[in-house]
Amino acid sequence: MKLNVGGGGASLYFEVMSKVSDSSPGGPRLPSSAASPSTPAQRKDVVRAEKLQAGYSGNPVCGVVSFSVHSHQSLALVGPNGAGKSTVVKTVVGQLEPLSGTTLINGAEVDDRTLDFRREVAVVFDDDAFFPALTVEEHLAIVSAGHGVEDVEDVIAAELEFFGLSEQAKSRPYNLSSGQRRRMLLASAFVRPRSLLVLDEPEQRLDTAMRHKLATRLRAEVDAGLALLVVTHDPDFLTTVATKALFVADTIHVMTPQRAAAAIASENPYAE
């Protein structure tokens, strides 16, 4: 397969050579949506955080938290600004050192240096870092090809269509609006396989229609087997996507998505 990624007469071709397939045991991994629809009792935790304390320079930003997320499950972290939701999530995926406690992903200690971690976990934070000279589709091609996706062009075209970026495929990131750049970042998580998806306020800078479309899709993927960890401030997004919720503050409250939506509205974890 060839992916035409150049502009004008200087087309570049990213050739997939016939190599020996995946070196990981068991050969190529099944896509997330094809994960076995096991019963709840059989499902293993994808994420397990035990007495996790997140913070900076020895200073905790919120209470100690323990939770688990398995496939077919979506955990939403909610709470007021500055409560420590993003810090907890960054700690869970190994971008910050925990002050105490442990996190296991697929039974192994979190280490984003391992191939398994990067193969399984898709993370989208609000990083506004792009290659200024590369187009939208070229950014996505890096992710897609780097994960060994077959039919890179088709996958990227489908995601560009879903995120409403087809017309911007050949635009460079700094010619896009901030909302379009956000869509591009989100698309990067969908052009690759994943068994755990971690999103930090995905609804930010998206219009209402796109929020709804994204929420519906995420829920469908969770139902198909994806494990999702999401930070959100949007009650509608929360109730559509989440199967359970944590209200993050000085103390941590586990609650249903519906109650969490009420808690968001009132910034009070005890609100009904």
Add this chain to the structure above:
Amino acid sequence: MSIQTRERFSAREIRQYTFRAGLSRTQGGLMELISEVYTSILGGLTLLAMAGALIVALRHSLGVGTESALAVTAVAPGFHSVALLQASATVLLALAAALLSVEMTMGPVAMTLPQTAWWLGLPVRRRGFIQPGFLKSLLWPTIAAILVVVPLALGMADHPAAGNIALAALCGVGLAWLLHGVAGWCQITNSGAWLKTVMGAVTLVAPLTLVATALYNNVAGSGAVTATQTAWMEYLPTSWPLLVADGARWPLLLVALALGLLTLVYVNLERITTAQLKASAAAGAYAASSLLSMDATELSRSLSTGPAVGRSKLRLPMVFKKGSATSRSVKTLLSTHATMALRSPSTLLRVLVLAAVPASLAAVEFLGNAILIAVVLFLCAYFAATALGATARFAAGNPAVDALMPLPAKVVRRVHYVLPAVAMTIWAAVCLGLLLALGVGSPALLILAIFAGPGLGAATLRAAFRPAPDWNMPAVASPTGPIPTGAIRSFLSGPDLTLIVLLPVLICLISGGVPAVAFPAQLTLSYLAFLWGTHVRKPKSAKDGGLFGTPAATAAAK
């Protein structure tokens, strides 16, 4: 949607793809780059040539002597200097400390922010992404070591044979690699924060010790510090390359030690965490933007401690009740600028250290060359001027901030000018005062420099409000990848005005006298610089009636 996977690309293929895809849509290339550099630098060289001719004419009319200005010393007879050995040892120690500090901040193994964001999450061997950065990073300490050691060894060796100089350079490179290896190991093990703090302090204090010693020697008479008393400094490890230049061979052990450490770092490259690489990338991006703004303070901060955290709680009044609405707004702005400046005492300290650097050069035996001091004076003046432009740069990056007050844009720009103008006037007085104390210049030159101070404040604004490189225009291909159009021109906005304003001072410093005509010339230049630096450009978008078609401040004034 189901995604099927087969085989993955290697890190090398992904690197090549990213690089080639970026270059595929650049227009122009090396010739355009050379043309841009040529156009920008030609003006500066013409100015310098004219200044050179003026210096020769002035020296002739002042009857200073027939000696070439290139060889003349600016230090008056009877002033004591610091021994060359102490100076070279101090400089080498400071440079080594600076190198280690910079290495530890920048990585030393570094990637760019987009690379960390788009590459490191891919399930391919990370070594393929990290290793090229490590190998490239070896180039900078190597070049730095050669550039420093070779001239020093040539100047200080008793018998500068080619073989000895080459071995001294090798020893210097070994030392630089050793420091690189130390920084690399600290990055791998996520340790060594204390070492960075110590190195930062050494870098800052070292130049001051030279000035302090020289000032002490001038008043101590027979108690002055002698070369014999400071001979031990020759044996500091950072001075070992100079021992090799004199024939010693044992310091070359440094090279073996460095290679061993670098091998250890190379083998462990994949242990560097993503968080570490992202932190290095952020530091690199910060340093690059500081370099583009040519702000020495921002640059030194970016290379040492990282962005300012603003711990100071100093408060000045922001609300004024007396006077007209305009005067109250002006007072509020002035107070805001003063608060921001005073909340960064380290910036003011760095500006003060910059004022002492030309004097530290004059303090060193045989280095009191007028042209050398003039060049360093120009550089320090520019770095000090830009260091005082943090508020202006913030406003340039956030135009809405300047539109908050009901004032015309021109008035707001002139308020931005006040603080740098006052500070640079004081800076010029301190800098030339220290030089005078060490026997360089005259009271007349000091007054001339004080007249130049307000003009230097204008250079602060020109640098701060320079147009940003335009990524929307077709980029220019360069060996390191695409660079935006106008990058070089943008880089030189600021140094140009500093040079123009300082010309009378520099010419008189090199000439050795201050003719009466220099004073009105300096005052005129400072006034013209004020007009230039405080000129408000019409925003590009105004031409097509964009968001800023009618600047809020202007609209409010109508």
